Amino acid sequence: MFIFKLAFRNILGAGLRTWLNVVALSFSFVAIIFLQGIYTGMNDQVEQATVDAFYGGGQFWQRSYDPYDPLTLDDAHALLPKELNALVQSDQATPILIRQAAIYPEGRFRTILLKGIDPLQKVLSVPSILLMDGQGTIPALIGSRMAKSTGLHKGDELTIQWRDVHGTFDARTVRIIAVVKTSVQEIDNGQVWIPLDQLQSLSAMPGHATIVVLRPSISPPGISSGWEFKSLEYLLQDIHTAVRSKRISASIFYIVLLFLAMLAIFDTQVLSIFRRRKEMGTLMALGMTRANIIELFTLEGALHGIFAAFVAALYGIPLLGYVAKTGWELPGAADAVGFAIGEKLFPTYSVALVAGTTALVLLVTTVVSFLPTRRIAKLKPTDALRGKMS
Amino acid sequence: MRRMFWLIAVLLSSVCYAQTPRLPQSASGEEILKKVDLNMFSENKIIESRMVIHGERGSRTVETKSWQRSTRETFSEFLAPARDKGTKMLKLQDMLWTYSPSTDRIILISGHMLRQSVMGSDLSYEDMMEDPHLPNLYSAKVSSEETVVGRSCWVLDLTAKKEDIAYNSRKAWIDKTRYVLLKENLYAKSGKLLKTMEVREVTEIQNHWIAKSILYKDVLKEGGGTEFFVDSVILDATIPEYLFSKAALKK
Numbered sequence: 349m350f351i352f353k354l355a356f357r358n359i360l361g362a363g364l365r366t367w368l369n370v371v372a373l374s375f376s377f378v379a380i381i382f383l384q385g386i387y388t389g390m391n392d393q394v395e396q397a398t399v400d401a402f403y404g405g406g407q408f409w410q411r412s413y414d415p416y417d418p419l420t421l422d423d424a425h426a427l428l429p430k431e432l433n434a435l436v437q438s439d440q441a442t443p444i445l446i447r448q449a450a451i452y453p454e455g456r457f458r459t460i461l462l463k464g465i466d467p468l469q470k471v472l473s474v475p476s477i478l479l480m481d482g483q484g485t486i487p488a489l490i491g492s493r494m495a496k497s498t499g500l501h502k503g504d505e506l507t508i509q510w511r512d513v514h515g516t517f518d519a520r521t522v523r524i525i526a527v528v529k530t531s532v533q534e535i536d537n538g539q540v541w542i543p544l545d546q547l548q549s550l551s552a553m554p555g556h557a558t559i560v561v562l563r564p565s566i567s568p569p570g571i572s573s574g575w576e577f578k579s580l581e582y583l584l585q586d587i588h589t590a591v592r593s594k595r596i597s598a599s600i601f602y603i604v605l606l607f608l609a610m611l612a613i614f615d616t617q618v619l620s621i622f623r624r625r626k627e628m629g630t631l632m633a634l635g636m637t638r639a640n641i642i643e644l645f646t647l648e649g650a651l652h653g654i655f656a657a658f659v660a661a662l663y664g665i666p667l668l669g670y671v672a673k674t675g676w677e678l679p680g681a682a683d684a685v686g687f688a689i690g691e692k693l694f695p696t697y698s699v700a701l702v703a704g705t706t707a708l709v710l711l712v713t714t715v716v717s718f719l720p721t722r723r724i725a726k727l728k729p730t731d732a733l734r735g736k737m738s
Numbered sequence: 739m740r741r742m743f744w745l746i747a748v749l750l751s752s753v754c755y756a757q758t759p760r761l762p763q764s765a766s767g768e769e770i771l772k773k774v775d776l777n778m779f780s781e782n783k784i785i786e787s788r789m790v791i792h793g794e795r796g797s798r799t800v801e802t803k804s805w806q807r808s809t810r811e812t813f814s815e816f817l818a819p820a821r822d823k824g825t826k827m828l829k830l831q832d833m834l835w836t837y838s839p840s841t842d843r844i845i846l847i848s849g850h851m852l853r854q855s856v857m858g859s860d861l862s863y864e865d866m867m868e869d870p871h872l873p874n875l876y877s878a879k880v881s882s883e884e885t886v887v888g889r890s891c892w893v894l895d896l897t898a899k900k901e902d903i904a905y906n907s908r909k910a911w912i913d914k915t916r917y918v919l920l921k922e923n924l925y926a927k928s929g930k931l932l933k934t935m936e937v938r939e940v941t942e943i944q945n946h947w948i949a950k951s952i953l954y955k956d957v958l959k960e961g962g963g964t965e966f967f968v969d970s971v972i973l974d975a976t977i978p979e980y981l982f983s984k985a986a987l988k989k
Contacts, residue, residue: 419848455794455960457855507958512927514901519926519958 351640355647359655362620366652369616373609373656373713378664380602381705385668385695386676387598391591392696395584400473401532403583404441405564408432408575413446413558421448421461425513425556431569432560440566442469443557445547449510451540453498461539462510464547471563474535478526479543486546488522491536495527502527508540513552520550606709610716617649617720628724629732642721649717653710671695767878767894770912775873777917782807784972791859792962800857805977809871813981822857826987834863837987844987859964860933860956865904872896875903878910886911886920887938905932916940916947931957943971 359366399405413424428436428443435441442465449462465472467479479487488508490500500506502524509519522542530536548554560575562568568577621628628641636644675692765773789800801818816825824839834847852863872878876896884893896908907929911921918940924933939951948971955963980986 450958452958452960455958457956457959507930509926509932509958511904515904516898516901516906517904517926517932518906518928519930519932520928521930 351644352647355644355651358644359648359651365616366655369609369612369652370655370659372612373652373709374660374664376602376605376609377656377660377705377709378668379605380709381660381664381697381702382668382671382695383598383601384595384701384705385672385697386693387591387595388698388701389672389693389695390594391588393694394587394591397532398534398584398587399564399580401530402472402474402534402561403580404471404561405566406562406568406577406579407583408441408560408562408568408571408577410558411574411576418448418459421446421558422511424558425553426574427555428557428560429571429575431571432575435562435566435569436560439470439563441560441562442466442471443544443560445544445551445553445556446558447510447547447551449508449540451498451506451508453500453506458498459538460508462508462547463539463541464544465541466544471561474541475526475528476541479541481525483523486520486522486542487525489526489528489541490524491532491539492527492529493533493536494539495524497537500524500527506540510551512550518550606712610712613649613652613713613716614720616652617645617717620648621645621720621723625727625732625735628727629729629734632727632729632732638725638727641727642718642724645721645724646714646718650710650714652717653713656713657706657710668695668697672697765880765892767880767892767896768873770880770892770894770917771873771876771878771896771910773917774910774912774919775871782973782975782977784975784977785968786970788967788969789857789859790965790967791857792964793858794961797962798858800859805975805981807977807982811982813986816857828982828984828987830982835984835987842988844984860954860959860961861964872908872910875899876908881909883914884911886913887940889916889920889940890914891920913940918947918949920949933957943973946973 410424410426412420414420425445425447432441432443436443445464447462447464449460451458451460465474465476465479467476469476475489478489481487485505488506490498495501504524505521506524507519507521509517512518522540528536535541544557548556568579571577631641631644632638672695675694677692783804783806785804785806787802787804789802791798791800798819800816800822802814802816804812804814806812810829810831812827812829814827816822826837828835828837834852835844836847837844847863855862856865875898877899878894878896880892881895882893884891891911891913894910894912896910898906905924906927907925909923909925910919912918913920918937919935920937920940922935923931924935926932934953934955934957936953936955937949937951938953939949940947941950942948948968950968952966953963954966
């Protein structure tokens, strides 16, 4: 306790030098917690939006369906088995038929995925109810990214060409009934949504679907063949991997930030040990062992970290709390990243995140404070009293 | 591109026409179509042609030389432009391969790739794979008579006989005396017009009538369409057997 009191008094006595280090270190605290919170928030936000809009509580895929292989789409359709039909009838699941098609916005050819969805479905957040408003033509929904890339607007008419189940070309004019502002790419880019029954009829595939989306919390029924269940964990793994890789790349920033703060602590410790040789000699003459002196100096260094944690809390809690509440407005270019984030990102801070970051910074600060003190182990009291280093 | 081959065949059909008796004015659609089909195809042809693709950003010309055996086997080599020179295509029955000298690889065109445009033209690879024998695929009915490029024509309404035909219906304008297809419209199942073909010039080669200039247009796309010019045709030519093998693509 004596050593702690002495260290505390010494560090306060150092005045401005101490507070400069503390403030610099507190920046590291706040920046690391803020960025970690951003990535945690991004993960949560993307996951929630994607689950609500497209993944639901998991999906059944027709056996031939592979979203990464458009060649599979021609054969990726089948009648629903009775187990899935029962779920669809009770609004616990919704079928989606996916066909490959071509559109000609402004006279340019572009391949798309034509998706049929039940306008009355209640499983996904896609505003499919708008597809009830046909007004004589086939109503179609597109996402905001799709609208931007094709130059299409609400009310525009568009020719879509596709092949039916027999391979015969068909082409119809659809009317863009609404442009849905969505951050979920899985329902937006390169896709046009029309009523399921119309797509089934036009493709000569009555009752067929490519995927069936379950309502969250519904347990998937056992189906013998033809359909495979894809759990949320499976469907979200790409998003998790992408966020993880972003988190790892951001860690370079933490390392640089922490390195700069630690450099300041290290410098302070080296300077302190050099300038306080006589003091060390006096303390040894008064009966302190070398280990006690090493402990004293290490504690002084570590106290920088503790002070920094308090200072960071002083301005960090209101600042980060405000951002968590109001969100962080993303620049327009962020949309190109392809994450379902929306216009604002809301960071998420957990107790584990704050405690973990604090523990990490304190540990690193203590280790960095200890390193220069190793020279004290070789210090002779007589040399120290004369102001020499052994 | 399939159209290209098919149109070449169309051009060649007129050759045979000169040797066949003329149908009566009241001929049925089926009879006319058979006549066109009969005239259209002959064994072994060597064709040099140009395809002028009129896109939104200008036009470019692709020159090819094709060796055709019956209607189902064709070997083509691109002669120009420089960047496509040496590219080869081989069609054997229902299979289509391409070879690009820049990658030195032979690629089987299948599935989704068949829908892609050939060299940016208004023709898709899928078009190339279609059976050109129209009587096999369509039932025909004479709907009217019209004059096209100054020639008196029968207008035939063609309806697919089977469900798995790419175009559910067509409208064809057939020269009454030459039995050459002078104009054709291709329709989707909904009746929407998808593609058109117009013969602009017919010429007599080796005592046969050949369409020399054709405009092919994907009507859903912007642009001026794809023009096809036949520069030379050799009928009943001797074509070495090895050309109709994948090995020939790399030679």
